[in-house]
Amino acid sequence: MFSPRARLRSAAAAAAMAAALIGLNTGAAHATDWPPLKEGAYLYSGPTGTGTETTVDLNDIGTCHTLSEPAASVTIVSGSAALLLYSGPDCTARWPYGTGSLAQWDLPWEMLSYRVVSL
Structure with missing residues (x-):
């Protein structure tokens, strides 16, 4: 019961979510290159x-x-x-x-x- 358009939208949403999560991981790895925060x-x-x-x-x-x-x-x-x-x-x-x-x-x-x- 999902139309082909609904499947395509679901697939696009899943791909966007995966890309966002990969981007967050890359950002977290980049942040570790900094020295530890200190006052x-x-x-x-x-x-x-x-x-x-x-x-x-x-x-x-x-x-x-x-x-x-x-x-x-x-x-x-x-x-x-x-x-x-x-x-x-x-x-x-x-x-x-x-x-x-x-x-x-x-x-x-x-x-x-x-x-x-x-x-």
Whole structure:
């Protein structure tokens, strides 16, 4: 009693579900490449938390810091602070990139400076 169209829709739904689950597994495997989360904020010169690690002082609100090495990824675990990241030195860029207070990701482009902002 299922029509051929209903069977086709069921098969398509099953294929979409399988693809979504495979995608979730791939994402979970990718997430394990990162260093373990720890409280504070850290900038990395390489993708997925690799390369040189720069520790950010989350109590230094508003001060601009120019990095000695560009940042390619970021981790922040804080309930009260976030980062504004800039593609230029001395916190220059038309649009800063904001992290929020809980983040662990690769940056869309290399960042050369940052400032801490309170939430």
